Amino acid sequence: MRILVVNPNTTATMTDTIAAAARSVASPVTEIVAMTSASGPVSIEGYYDEAFSVPGLLARIAEGQRAGADAAIIACFDDTGLDAARSMTSIPVLGICESALSLASMLGSRISVVTTLDRSLSPIEHLVHRYGKSRQTRVRAADIPVLSLEDPNSGAGDRLRSEIRLALAEDRAEVIVLGCAGMADLARQLQTEFGVPVIDGVTAAVKQAEALVSLGLSTSKRGAYAAPVPKPYTGMMERFAPGIVAAD
Amino acid sequence: MRILVVNPNTTATMTDTIAAAARSVASPVTEIVAMTSASGPVSIEGYYDEAFSVPGLLARIAEGQRAGADAAIIACFDDTGLDAARSMTSIPVLGICESALSLASMLGSRISVVTTLDRSLSPIEHLVHRYGKSRQTRVRAADIPVLSLEDPNSGAGDRLRSEIRLALAEDRAEVIVLGCAGMADLARQLQTEFGVPVIDGVTAAVKQAEALVSLGLSTSKRGAYAAPVPKPYTGMMERFAPGIVAAD
Amino acid sequence: MRILVVNPNTTATMTDTIAAAARSVASPVTEIVAMTSASGPVSIEGYYDEAFSVPGLLARIAEGQRAGADAAIIACFDDTGLDAARSMTSIPVLGICESALSLASMLGSRISVVTTLDRSLSPIEHLVHRYGKSRQTRVRAADIPVLSLEDPNSGAGDRLRSEIRLALAEDRAEVIVLGCAGMADLARQLQTEFGVPVIDGVTAAVKQAEALVSLGLSTSKRGAYAAPVPKPYTGMMERFAPGIVAAD
Amino acid sequence: MRILVVNPNTTATMTDTIAAAARSVASPVTEIVAMTSASGPVSIEGYYDEAFSVPGLLARIAEGQRAGADAAIIACFDDTGLDAARSMTSIPVLGICESALSLASMLGSRISVVTTLDRSLSPIEHLVHRYGKSRQTRVRAADIPVLSLEDPNSGAGDRLRSEIRLALAEDRAEVIVLGCAGMADLARQLQTEFGVPVIDGVTAAVKQAEALVSLGLSTSKRGAYAAPVPKPYTGMMERFAPGIVAAD
């Protein structure tokens, strides 16, 4: 089984961290193919960055599917481009926010998502609402720039810990979800420290992608995710030219 | 007052229709500046086309704001790229779905949106839900390709009429919203024929854009729509390079 | 275009303030006709006052429509009598709460309404819920009697400012809505002071009334707002006798 | 124990029917005091009639409370004036829609309300939503004018039966609520005929009013239903002058 993990942040070191996390939980028979998007912002922080990361992300997913991927994961907690990717492909496509929330709600009744920046609160709250978890979930921001998560001296860990403490005290959180890609190691540490489940989205998505592939389940090509209608795309460079993959 | 209307479908004749509709209702002191996106699909039908239309759309909005636009309208019923555009600018940005639903709910208690294709149902239903109107709104598709609306011989009008008849009978619709850009003239005819309000999104957005500008109201730059953090964007052509406009 | 603004509070000085606010944003071709209800409480504070203000309010709207009004605005933030007025007329009728919330949700993701008294919280919360904005809106009371807003020495401004500060800090508010009629000037000042959009309902309603009239849209007479069935009304004085205006 | 039942429809024969229904279920120690509102429409059909019925209704409730009523029931399925009445009094005030829905949801999982006219659908749907029952309740109209219920030859019974049959088949209704006052006898017959619980609001309210009084429970005077602030009421006849009853 081959699972494509696309980092829509165009920062390759972040992709390395994500790939390591993915591999740390993948089944022995799963090959993780990690790719960095070739175009877009170095980090996705808010709606604007999200918009520019989608074409490069979709190009990678099309590329990956042509190369035989059985499932794809979009490694950004905003589930950026998820609907478009599902329309484009006939393989399952997973978002790490949806994946993390799905598992979280099997482990406890109240969930707190701890993300990076204030500007990410609203995009994530909209996702939580759309996935039907708003009654039991609170989203918090720890005021950490995304790329500082890569830097051990940034104090990001301390700020995350403070926010988790508040989540436990004020939200009565039973499960913590880390609202950013690339925090699998940290999740394990925090789980030990705080004694509650702490979920990293990338690893959650890898296991659910394996689940879908094993079960022979794939994106429905009826309705919302029907294959795009072939049509001219104006003014797109080669690199952005939409690589529509026929759904069979 | 200058209002920018961007057609994210890269079909210039459609922009002409939209511009004419916008001008037909604009105040005498409002200048309508209509622009066709320079890149993306010729018509937006579903999530995939949406994703590729956003960078070109945002480039036009940035361009328009630099040229002195007081407000911007995104002339696609999926409200494509609306959040990103709001983050980018300090002027009000309006979606035609949100604009149409806002007015519709002032005129009646039950709303039916009649859109083009089945694959557009889910994107629009998500918007309706997000705008808080799902309890009173039903979305229907008339099975019409977007560009056939431009063609008087396509039978599109007949199919719309059939679907409106069903909306009146089965949904107890009190107000009809046409779920596509460029149907202002048709809206007026249908309103006369069916004796219920029929709302076209583009004209609805023009008047509400004028309202916001007159009132001195603009996009909040706090929280969800805070100005993007300046950062490198990898692999984007000049044309896609994000033209971040500082919020003051 | 003639827009009727009815103050259902029977305090004429308040009507003057409201009329001035309405005129300050009306288009040059719009005539604002401001009327004070001839019967009911001097100020509307809670459900009880609301109930007694409706017959007088409806009488004024009927009078205004007979005199050629193209749209009517009910200048009380409880949107008092709005449904009844819509049933009665064939012109658009706007509530200032609905109008303010409609614009607010185009400008930011989280809204705080700051109203006057505690007893107004529940009526407004019910409106917010009905208009589909409860997920993104919090209602707060600044503990100010309605008529003290007319008195510059009442300290009302200070209490409003304190409550707005709390809204920004605790609710992460991105947009402020002032939950009372007659605060247009104050709204402009507060917007400058706090650097976020501050919306006054009366001015918001005037521009949206102009929008509806320009667009040729009016209250649907099908379903919820169908014209009342003519029937005897017992024991009503002349002044309260319902002036049903036929919907055509 | 004395329970006031106010018919806000100014049709005395209807009050007789309602009073008989109330007495048929009241406890032996309960005195039912039935009053017809002295002003307003002869029947309440939709939002407009509702508005004009409230002042007369409130006057009767104030009168009844002064005369020693322990609880009051508003005998119109729109729960007309309920919030205002609760603000005004220190005794419990019950609406027949709320009372019927409360009991209905103890008897089955899916509820169908069968009311009279199409124009009553929206007002009742708003109530159902507000009372938190919209997920399990559907509202239907049988196309019967309210006063025709008094006339045995009107065919109203047949039309109700047809609509109940549809509710059972299409809505999978487990409980039927009759959405009008004065149908207690009919409810009993229909319950026998259809083999599912059929609830009449007036009788449901009488028993719950007895419950509240027996339990020593009364309207909270904190927050939403705090006693009105004494203030001048302009232009109201004696009969409409608000008789504020102090909450102790």
Add this chain to the structure above:
Amino acid sequence: MRILVVNPNTTATMTDTIAAAARSVASPVTEIVAMTSASGPVSIEGYYDEAFSVPGLLARIAEGQRAGADAAIIACFDDTGLDAARSMTSIPVLGICESALSLASMLGSRISVVTTLDRSLSPIEHLVHRYGKSRQTRVRAADIPVLSLEDPNSGAGDRLRSEIRLALAEDRAEVIVLGCAGMADLARQLQTEFGVPVIDGVTAAVKQAEALVSLGLSTSKRGAYAAPVPKPYTGMMERFAPGIVAAD
């Protein structure tokens, strides 16, 4: 009229308190038959205890119905086994949480439930949500073991009072519901002390059970609560053998 009150906590002294509360409000013609479940936990604190209390509880209800009970009340605030009991019987079955919330929402707009232990918060929040009251209700725990309510020296009363004070201040509570069985006397005291309605579930249920019986209303045997299909039950002792009572 005979009303069965079953205490699913297998602590007989608690049943005595509950029975006394029930009798203190029952009509003179109502006989209260109080029974302690013969099997299960001595007190129900959370989901686990709940599960083991159900078979014993259902056995008592079957026994009670065979002995002529006209209605049954399950005296545990988790409404333990309520759906199963309704399926099993043809008499009305009431939960004390549902009964308390039904009355509470007739008395005020904001409700705070004060229960015993943290682990009971989620079960009760799920009930509140299911009964459609989550928008207006907050659930709080006073950190009191259930059986300490029986012990006057446990300090339970003080902790309840503190939590009620917080509910009034922070939740703007207008009505308090005590989230445990057997607190009727305390409810009366607290109502006097705090000046807001304080509701005890057992007494609330007794009066609503009387209401349903008087009205000739009973559990619908269509759909959700259809009589169980007769079938073999493996490995159940005599005592647990399901006593299906045919619904006619």
Add this chain to the structure above:
Amino acid sequence: MRILVVNPNTTATMTDTIAAAARSVASPVTEIVAMTSASGPVSIEGYYDEAFSVPGLLARIAEGQRAGADAAIIACFDDTGLDAARSMTSIPVLGICESALSLASMLGSRISVVTTLDRSLSPIEHLVHRYGKSRQTRVRAADIPVLSLEDPNSGAGDRLRSEIRLALAEDRAEVIVLGCAGMADLARQLQTEFGVPVIDGVTAAVKQAEALVSLGLSTSKRGAYAAPVPKPYTGMMERFAPGIVAAD
């Protein structure tokens, strides 16, 4: 890894089918331990059967955990006893309804659950609502007794197919979930026949149980699922004596 699959229906042949399904998708390193509950109904059809199946089910889960299970699955689509089991254990416990819905919503926007009997509709609708999927999910019953699924000549397959056809046509279903345990083989056939994803809950749960165990995630012992308080259990036979497993 050892995954316990408990069939709460006390029909051993059904357990065999379920075990085969579980094994058909389990990873090579996963051992499936399938157990039939020792007490309770031979098939679970509605709330009543559910209640009597829980003690036997919990006994099996306690037994399984003592024997070293890493996760447990409750193989009944009503997710019977799920909350109690989670409270009792420190391993993950999965319901097949929750598992199926979680995967379904990653594959399409509209889901139809096709279950067996009418009486199961309400229990499943409550689960769908609780899991936050009610906006996108419709539950249908094919009128098939649970045990007839075991019988190839029962016509059950034909009735399922008819109902799926209706789901596709009327609900615009994009994904089908089979609302019963033991239909994995049939799911694969139906997926091929209808060309949309068809999900069986048991297999969905097995893969998600593997996911949770691989990720080192387990039930939160804070709040809703805190370990039960040790206490006497009255009148329970040895077999039902709650085997509380301490959460560490």
